[in-house]
């Protein structure tokens with residue numbers, strides 16, 4: 001039903017409009033019955049519904065809902081169709097529980113594996129994160145349930161998250177920290193975007209006009225509403241002026257009054273308030289179109305959660321012990337075998353409909369095998385040798401030992417970052433001791449982000465990264481261990497060899513109110529490529545129970561125009577004895593650019609299932625942005641003529657096929673030469689070269705005499721990067737005019753050229 005928003009706004013009093021821009025409760029908008037404006041109810045996300053029975057209660061248990069794998073696990077599936085299915089299930093649960101908008105997905109970059117909230121985020125790579133977000137949002141919203149893309153922007157750590165300033169240069173912001181948001185807004189139009197708590201370059205995200213108005217709403221065309229993170233607003237009027245439409249949580253009468261007073265005093269243009277009201281009304285009525293109630297298929301969603309976990313888990317090491325043959329005695333070790341560790345702490349904490357207990361799931365698949373259990377490690381960070389001794393005693397006589405190792409909640413959570421990448425000392429000692437007596441030791445990890453393994457990896461037979469695997473993860477682990485499922489996940493983040501190798505180290509977590517993103521574009525694999533640094537497990541890595549070969553890579557053209565894009569294809573063959581799924585990754589390498597660029601960047605991927613011996617062709621489209629980089633001087637994404645390599649790989653460190661192509665750029669760049677432009681910038685700009693004309697040669701000859709006698713090695717090399725003005729000053733003695741006259745002439749001429 002079309003709603004005449006303008007008419008509605010015109011009927012609303014100033015107080016009603018201000019009230020609409022402030023939460024009526026912790027989770028709802030302000031309804032206005034006399035105008036037929038309903039309330040909208042939102043709830044967390046992102047990997048399960050956290051709907052409180054009493055929307056004003058804080059801390060009470062939420063209604064039972066399916067706990068799906070968290071984002072770091074889901075992203076490791078690289079399966080966008082799976083994300084569609086999970087999002088559909090989330091929508092069904094929202095409808096059943098009368099929730100209009102789910103607060104997710106979180107798409108912040110994993111700048112450091114120490115980030116306490118990394119379990120809630122997809123990746124260190126903006127392309128993979130963007131793909132996941134687009135599918136999550138489109139699938140949820142296709143069923144009439146809204147989403148809230150979060151946290152905009154640069155929530156990459158928990159330390160001082162309420163006010164630390166993320167100091168990020170424009171190019172890094174555009175190429176690394178915004179693209180996942182940009183893709184999601186442009187290709188999925190989330191009903192809302194949630195601002196982050198932190199500052200970006202000194203300004204609170206909740207009142208960041210450049211981010212919220214200029215980029216999000218104007219440049220990207222965002223049509224929904226901007227909601228604050230809970231408690232993120234400091235100054236309501238500044239926030240509304242900066243593009244923050246809906247402050248949460250409510251109720252906050254004094255904030256309503258502040259808006260009213262600001263309009264009445266003329267401090268705030270009522271037109272801005274009306275724009276926020278329109279944005280909120282549009283979403284409230286959109287939400288209202290979706291009938292709510294009924295129930296959802298608990299079992300079907302549990303099975304989907306299991307499938308998602310199975311697809312997202314990553315087999316990191318396997319000496320052949322997996323899949324388990326028919327062990328007669330299995331030593332099951334670790335608390336996480338009995339107390340499934342399947343989600344993270346904080347606002348995303350779900351009350352699961354049921355939990356698959358890993359031990360029981362193993363027992364159900366182990367046939368006649370005898371299973372023993374040893375707790376292995378305590379719930380706290382204490383050291384208990386007796387628990388280790390018990391585990392060793394059982395492992396010694398078993399055929400295989402399976403260690404369920406969960407990174408404890410006191411190590412990683414929303415609200416605080418990790419201080420190290422270690423498991424607990426007890427867990428390390430446990431794995432070492434067990435693997436010393438039992439060569440067939442398999443480690444199953446439940447963690448939200450990378451952990452170090454150097455102290456024990458060589459001694460174990462296999463490692464399965466199960467991440468925060470969701471409520472059904474225990475069954476998925478058992479299926480993989482017994483070969484009922486062939487692992488197909490690949491890492492969406494790098495596992496470093498040691499904390500010192502992490503690019504953000506040295507700029508983490510910041511101090512004096514700021515954290516400087518000194519590594520710039522070089523986070524994750526971009527950094528390790530730059531440094532040619534070895535890692536424990538690379539981005540895009542994951543083992544299968546079968547093997548795959550790549551062949552016959554080809555491109556739709558060897559020379560192409562940027563706006564036409566390119567399609568690259570490759571044949572993939574299952575060369576093993578088991579059916580399996582492979583994730584093909586396509587990276588782009590720019591051989592020469594006017595600015596520094598990461599060696600390669602992920603710009604496409606596909607996941608495909610292959611039967612033994614089967615071959616399929618994968619084709620991936622690369623568009624303009626696959627080749628472009630952001631130039632802050634031109635304030636736009638640009639391409640440059642030249643050669644690119646298309647790297648097709650099974651991981652970022654396992655490139656199987658390479659294609660060389662040549663791009664023809666269609667980008668018309670404005671002339672930005674100014675008084676400070678260097679000699680080489682004048683020469684690289686065709687218009688600048690035209691205006692300088694033969695003067696360059698005069699300068700070279702003239703200065704050659706001046707610097708003659710070998711006193712300067714290569715004087716043109718010395719001066720070419722200096723401002724043209726300073727070169728003219730030195731050359732004045734043999735030029736007809738002085739530097740000021742010449743430069744003024746050149747600038748006037750060059751800006752007149754087309």
Ligand code: GLC
Nearest residue numbers: 044103104150151229230347
């Ligand atoms: C939290 C989180 C945000 C969540 C919101 C509501 O502080 O930062 O992700 O959606 O508050 O619980």
